[in-house]
Amino acid sequence: xxxxxxxxxxxxxxxxAVYLFLGGMGAAVVAVSFITHRHLSESRNLVMxxxxxxxxxxxxxxxxxxxxxxxxxxxxxxxxxxxxxQKPDAWIAWGSQFIVWLQIAAILYALPYMVTSRRLLAMPLxxxxxxMGLMTKVAAFAERSHGFWGWVSILAGLGTVVYTGLLLQSxxxxxxxxxxALPILFTVSALSTAMAWLLIVMYLFLGDSxxxxxxxxxxxxxxxxxxxxxxxxxxxxxxxxxxxxAGYRSAQMLWNDAGWLFGFIGIGLVVPLIIEFKCVFxxxxxxxxxxxxxxxxxxxxxxxxxxxMAAGVYAYPW
Amino acid sequence: MAHYVMVIDLNTxxxxxxxxxxxSLENQTPVWSDEWRTYVHDREVGxxxxxxxxxxPRLCNHCENPxxxxxxxxxxxxxxxxxxxxxxxxxxxGCQACxxxxxxxxxxxxxxxxxxEGEAYYGTLKRSSSSMDKCSFCEHRIKEGKQPACVQTCVGxxxxxxxxxxxxxxxxxxxxxxxxxxxxxxLGTRPSVYYIPQK
Numbered sequence: 001x002x003x004x005x006x007x008x009x010x011x012x013x014x015x016x017a018v019y020l021f022l023g024g025m026g027a028a029v030v031a032v033s034f035i036t037h038r039h040l041s042e043s044r045n046l047v048m049x050x051x052x053x054x055x056x057x058x059x060x061x062x063x064x065x066x067x068x069x070x071x072x073x074x075x076x077x078x079x080x081x082x083x084x085x086q087k088p089d090a091w092i093a094w095g096s097q098f099i100v101w102l103q104i105a106a107i108l109y110a111l112p113y114m115v116t117s118r119r120l121l122a123m124p125l126x127x128x129x130x131x132m133g134l135m136t137k138v139a140a141f142a143e144r145s146h147g148f149w150g151w152v153s154i155l156a157g158l159g160t161v162v163y164t165g166l167l168l169q170s171x172x173x174x175x176x177x178x179x180x181a182l183p184i185l186f187t188v189s190a191l192s193t194a195m196a197w198l199l200i201v202m203y204l205f206l207g208d209s210x211x212x213x214x215x216x217x218x219x220x221x222x223x224x225x226x227x228x229x230x231x232x233x234x235x236x237x238x239x240x241x242x243x244x245x246a247g248y249r250s251a252q253m254l255w256n257d258a259g260w261l262f263g264f265i266g267i268g269l270v271v272p273l274i275i276e277f278k279c280v281f282x283x284x285x286x287x288x289x290x291x292x293x294x295x296x297x298x299x300x301x302x303x304x305x306x307x308x309m310a311a312g313v314y315a316y317p318w
Numbered sequence: 319m320a321h322y323v324m325v326i327d328l329n330t331x332x333x334x335x336x337x338x339x340x341x342s343l344e345n346q347t348p349v350w351s352d353e354w355r356t357y358v359h360d361r362e363v364g365x366x367x368x369x370x371x372x373x374x375p376r377l378c379n380h381c382e383n384p385x386x387x388x389x390x391x392x393x394x395x396x397x398x399x400x401x402x403x404x405x406x407x408x409x410x411x412g413c414q415a416c417x418x419x420x421x422x423x424x425x426x427x428x429x430x431x432x433x434x435e436g437e438a439y440y441g442t443l444k445r446s447s448s449s450m451d452k453c454s455f456c457e458h459r460i461k462e463g464k465q466p467a468c469v470q471t472c473v474g475x476x477x478x479x480x481x482x483x484x485x486x487x488x489x490x491x492x493x494x495x496x497x498x499x500x501x502x503x504x505l506g507t508r509p510s511v512y513y514i515p516q517k
Contacts, residue, residue: 003361003372011414011427070412070429070448077392077409092391092415170389172505173421316423317501318359318374 005316006249017305019064021193023099024164024186025301026057028194030106031157034150036214044113045209048120049201051110051153055103058160062099091170095163102156108142109149115139161190174312175247176240185232186305192225193301196272196294203287216280219290222297223276230269246315253311260307268300320400321482322455324466325489325498326375327514330474333360333373337468337477344456344467346440348432355424355453356468372516375477377468378403378424378453379501379509386416386425386452394449400481401510402455410449417450421502422509425452455479482510 033050037043069075077083078096087093114120114130121127129135142149165183172178195218202210202218237255240247254260275293278284341356342349356377363372380402387395387403392411398404417425428436428451436443456466464470469477480489489512492498498512 003363003374005359009418011417065413070427070450071410074392074394074409074411077411083391087391087393089388090391090415092389092413096391167389167415170385171419172385172507173419173502314421314423315502316421318361318376 003318004245005318006246006313007316008253008310008313012309014306014309015064015068017302017309019061020164020168020186020305020309021302022057022061022064023095024161024190025193025197025298026054026061027099027102027157027160028054028190029057029197030054030102031154031161032191032194033198034106034109034153034157038147038150038154040217041211041214043206043210043214044117045206046198046202046214048110048113048117049205050198051106053197053201054157055106058099058103091163091167095160095167098156098159098163102153102160105149105152105156108138109146109153111135111139112143112146161187164190168308168312171312173246173314174250175244176236176250176308176312179239181232181235181239182308185229185236188225188229188232189301189304192222192229193298195222195225196297196301199290200294203291215290219276220280223273223280226269226273226276226297230273233265233269244315246313249313250311253313254307257307259303264300264303264307267296268303272296272300319483321510322380322400322402322460323480323482323489323493323510323512324377324455324469325478325480325492325512325514327474327476327478328372328374328516329514331358331373331375331476332474333358333371334473336471336473337375340467340471341453344459345454346436346444347451348426348428348436350435350439351426351429351432353426353428353432353451355451374513375468376422376424377511378420378455379422379507379511380453380455381510382508383506385419385421385507389415389419391415398454398457399460400455402457402460403452404454404457405449405452407445407447407449410447412448412450414450416452420452421505421507425450427451 029050033046037047066072066075078093079100081097083093084097115135121130162183165186168177169182199215199218202215237251240251272293275289279289335358337356338354338358341347342354345355347353347355356375359374359376361372363370382401384403391413392409394406394409395416396404396406412427414427428448430448433448459466465479469479478489480487482490482493484490492514493512498514500509500512
């Protein structure tokens with residue numbers, strides 16, 4: 001009975017990391033851009049970019065999970081609202097509902113702006129769809145309940161972000177996943193990647209339509225989030241280093257891997273931390289520094305999930 | 319209500335793998351993919367003159383607090399007769415979350431490819447669709463008053479099956495006396511499979 005075998009799983013690999021990454025980031029993009037719009041900025045372009053890019057990310061991420069399902073028709077059980085009444089203890093059931101309603105609400109929140117956007121109306125296919133009578137009616141409906149759809153999006157977005165961590169936390173055999181810090185880590189990381197993505201969008205596509213103070217705020221918040229992520233990662237390191245053999249092996253796998261050390265810790269956290277610190281407190285700033293830093297944050301966001309999926313160690317008593 | 323449990327005596331398991339053969343034929347498991355509902359791990363322990371082989375049969379532990387059932391988003395994993403944990407194939411979408419949640423490595427995918435292979439291997443398949451698969455404690459046999467196929471076939475009487483709520487049953491006595499212990503009890507899964515350690 002004293003024999004133990006330590007191994008990692010091979011079922012949820014890189015594609016599941018993509019699901020967690022794009023799902024978390026897409027949901028956070030919608031939540032962050034909509035909170036900004038409701039309280040800090042009147043930029044309609046930010047809403048449209050936030051909604052469309054966020055929904056596209058979630059669709060791509062969910063698609064990764066969907067194409068790996070063995071029976072795709074059975075997914076209907078979690079896509080319909082009574083799925084969570086049937087299985088309220090299953091986080092995938094909650095996550096699916098969050099993602100479905102987030103996508104619907106985000107599009108409804110952005111639609112009143114989309115039907116009046118000259119750039120979108122000028123696009124060949126998109127323009128003709130937006131000019132349809134049905135779209136105008138739906139947009140008018142969404143306009144009347146604009147605040148409601150905004151808050152549904154924000155709450156479902158935050159729910160999705162937290163869900164990505166709760167899902168892994170619900171697997172009790174893996175020390176690296178089954179701990180209270182994982183949902184916090186994934187939440188901080190998702191918000192950080194969302195800020196980074198929105199900074200890229202603002203610098204490359206939105207020009208002066210979003211106030212400079214919003215960019216400065218995002219840079220400051222992202223600096224705080226990266227700092228928090230580093231602290232949580234150090235806490236994970238300290239936690240896994242002793243207490244259980246499986247946790248220790250996870251720590252060994254991560255901290256002896258060049259991709260984790262130089263890719264995630266180095267490029268994903270330390271480099272953007274230094275650049276954004278210099279932007280916020282020093283003389284750096286502008287497109288040429290913020291965009292590379294943001295790209296580093298996005299790289300780190302994926303690598304975090306990739307390595308966490310790969311380094312989850314099971315301890316089998318045989 | 320019954321609470322079905324299994325006790326496995328590691329001192330009498332000879333590693334013949336008859337349980338694996340009986341189970342695979344009874345339940346049509348995808349042996350061509352090297353996936354089994356029960357599997358006997360064979361480890362060499364010690365060195366020189368004290369070397370010995372160590373067999374540990376593994377199967378679904380039919381936990382009272384099963385993490386696989388909790389994470390299952392469609393309700394495909396459910397509580398069956400006598401506290402067993404069962405899978406409704408038609409409800410399972412094959413997300414494989416149950417496999418990651420199980421601390422006993424008891425879950426595996428019975429894929430669409432396995433469905434085709436299974437028809438060629440076993441003839442008519444008992445299942446209607448692909449799904450995550452696992453030991454059912456041979457629920458269909460229990461309902462008929464029989465023992466699970468692996469217990470029935472065990473030549474060393476290493477596997478014992480019974481109702482924990484029956485105070486006079488030998489398995490109840492082995493468990494209540496503490497001679498038989500669950501695996502990974504600290505995880506809070508409350509398994510229904512117990513092991514008598516090797517002396």
